Amino acid sequence: MRHHQSIDPDADAALLDILTGPTPQAAAKSFARRDAALDPLLIAAAAASGPHVTRNHYHHDFFPGVMLPKAEGSWDWTKWTGDSSSRPERKRFAYVSRQAPRRQRLQPSTAEEGKENDYPRGMDPLKPADNLPPVPKKRRSSLASPINSEGRNWSKALSSPDSPPKPDATPVEVKCMARTRIPTPHGPVFLHLYHSNRDAKEHLAIVIDPAQTSDDALAAPPIRSRSLDAVWSETETEAERIIRGAYIGRLSPTLQRPSNPSCHHSASIPVMTGVPSPLIRIHSECFTGETVGSMRCDCGEQLDEAIRQISQPIALPATSSRKSTAIPGRGAIIYLRQEGRGIGLLSKIRAYNLQDMGHDTVTANLMLGHKADERGYEIAGAILRDLGLGSDHAGLEGVRVLTNNPDKVEALQRENIRVVERVPMIPRSWQNRKPQADAKSLPGDPLSYIPRKQKEMSRASGATLIGGGTVYGEDLDKYLRTKVLRMGHMLPLWMESPETPLY
Numbered sequence: 001m002r003h004h005q006s007i008d009p010d011a012d013a014a015l016l017d018i019l020t021g022p023t024p025q026a027a028a029k030s031f032a033r034r035d036a037a038l039d040p041l042l043i044a045a046a047a048a049s050g051p052h053v054t055r056n057h058y059h060h061d062f063f064p065g066v067m068l069p070k071a072e073g074s075w076d077w078t079k080w081t082g083d084s085s086s087r088p089e090r091k092r093f094a095y096v097s098r099q100a101p102r103r104q105r106l107q108p109s110t111a112e113e114g115k116e117n118d119y120p121r122g123m124d125p126l127k128p129a130d131n132l133p134p135v136p137k138k139r140r141s142s143l144a145s146p147i148n149s150e151g152r153n154w155s156k157a158l159s160s161p162d163s164p165p166k167p168d169a170t171p172v173e174v175k176c177m178a179r180t181r182i183p184t185p186h187g188p189v190f191l192h193l194y195h196s197n198r199d200a201k202e203h204l205a206i207v208i209d210p211a212q213t214s215d216d217a218l219a220a221p222p223i224r225s226r227s228l229d230a231v232w233s234e235t236e237t238e239a240e241r242i243i244r245g246a247y248i249g250r251l252s253p254t255l256q257r258p259s260n261p262s263c264h265h266s267a268s269i270p271v272m273t274g275v276p277s278p279l280i281r282i283h284s285e286c287f288t289g290e291t292v293g294s295m296r297c298d299c300g301e302q303l304d305e306a307i308r309q310i311s312q313p314i315a316l317p318a319t320s321s322r323k324s325t326a327i328p329g330r331g332a333i334i335y336l337r338q339e340g341r342g343i344g345l346l347s348k349i350r351a352y353n354l355q356d357m358g359h360d361t362v363t364a365n366l367m368l369g370h371k372a373d374e375r376g377y378e379i380a381g382a383i384l385r386d387l388g389l390g391s392d393h394a395g396l397e398g399v400r401v402l403t404n405n406p407d408k409v410e411a412l413q414r415e416n417i418r419v420v421e422r423v424p425m426i427p428r429s430w431q432n433r434k435p436q437a438d439a440k441s442l443p444g445d446p447l448s449y450i451p452r453k454q455k456e457m458s459r460a461s462g463a464t465l466i467g468g469g470t471v472y473g474e475d476l477d478k479y480l481r482t483k484v485l486r487m488g489h490m491l492p493l494w495m496e497s498p499e500t501p502l503y
């Protein structure tokens with residue numbers, strides 16, 4: 001702005017308010033007299049700005065003024081001839097945010113949503129700049145008092161009340177978007193990537209069924225995804241199907257056989273006598289345990305152990321029509337993206353700090369306003385059904401589940417997945433210890449599942465966690481004990497020191 005001697009800055013400001021303020025008529029009445037000319041360029045610029053544009057922003061342009069095509073709201077001022085009668089009604093430019101209101105962004109709408117690394121369906125994953133956790137849920141468990149020895153109420157300090165998550169009535173649907181072969185130290189697996197209508201995460205199924213890649217007769221129907229083998233559109237080409245993983249056998253530069261919706265999971269492949277139900281595991285994501293190699297938990301080891309156990313050849317006893325034989329291992333790991341027992345990585349990291357301050361994993365969750373466990377298994381149920389596992393389909397009799405966690409077995413049964421057996425997972429670091437004198441014998445947990453021989457327990461370490469050996473650490477031991485003592489995991493407790501090896 002050019003200033004002349006006689007200019008009254010307050011009068012200039014008043015004029016600009018009239019030009020750019022929300023109620024020009026009302027303001028005009030109180031317009032003070034001014035004695036100097038305003039810069040015409042300034043007047044033009046101010047007049048071209050919207051009513052919500054203040055004098056501090058007069059030369060800016062705001063969405064949708066110039067950022068959108070004219071059809072969507074901008075008006076081409078370059079075409080204005082100066083004849084105000086031909087001028088169209090002025091578009092009211094407003095500050096328009098592409099984000100949903102903050103209140104809505106922070107509102108968890110289902111049990112699956114509302115974690116800080118998740119976002120509601122149909123909404124951009126825009127996060128508040130401070131990356132605050134979602135409003136914590138009300139504590140519903142009476143497992144622990146969140147008041148520490150200094151009488152400090154952490155629950156109050158770290159959380160605020162909120163209404164409980166609403167259950168989502170929509171049936172869960174999943175679709176396998178792609179599948180590929182991954183060679184592992186335990187043998188080949190097929191990695192399946194799933195999308196669901198429940199959340200925006202990429203859940204996975206690690207299918208172990210190497211018989212599919214050989215030309216030998218199958219002892220049982222292959223474990224294949226119905227949604228992957230389905231035809232997705234009339235125009236889908238064979239190449240597109242093969243690239244997304246809808247093929248049979250193993251791909252090679254010279255061999256590519258596309259699958260079709262019916263060819264590979266029909267009742268036409270009978271189950272050979274004596275083939276046990278597929279062995280499965282429902283595993284929840286643990287970035288720290290699986291990627292960083294954290295020894296605060298047993299998650300990395302469990303993932304490795306599950307792949308190893310499912311990959312073991314299955315011995316079939318002799319029958320009147322055949323000699324004893326062995327078939328390749330078969331089963332699947334459903335890998336759910338529910339980090340930190342569903343509270344998300346950010347909260348888990350905070351929980352670890354509370355754990356370093358002396359609290360156990362359950363109390364730390366409660367102190368942060370979370371439940372001890374916030375996971376759901378509806379998506380796992382839907383993925384198992386998509387893979388034809390756990391139903392009486394094709395003569396298969398349910399699944400055997402690798403877990404110590406009773407909640408998982410119950411959740412699968414609620415999903416109408418037929419669980420015929422729970423197979424315990426003994427932590428490797430506990431396998432060569434003596435059971436504690438007061439360890440309760442757990443009905444239905446024959447220890448015959450524990451590898452009997454020392455050499456089976458200490459394999460050579462692999463380059464990564466998968467294929468790695470046994471690790472032991474104080475934090476890990478504490479975590480394992482808490483799982484048994486506070487979360488009801490079905491494991492016998494073991495002595496502190498590895499005195500007499502069991503095996």
Ligand SMILES: Nc1nc2c(ncn2[C@@H]2O[C@H](COP(=O)(O)OP(=O)(O)OP(=O)(O)O)[C@@H](O)[C@H]2O)c(=O)[nH]1
Nearest residue numbers: 282283284285286297338339340341361403404405
């Ligand atoms: N909040 C929290 N989560 C943890 C902690 N340690 C591990 N986890 C999470 O616990 C979950 C472990 O889940 P799973 O591997 O499915 O196993 P599980 O529920 O322990 O039951 P099992 O089937 O018997 O192994 C993962 O999501 C880990 O990220 C912890 O200290 N705090």
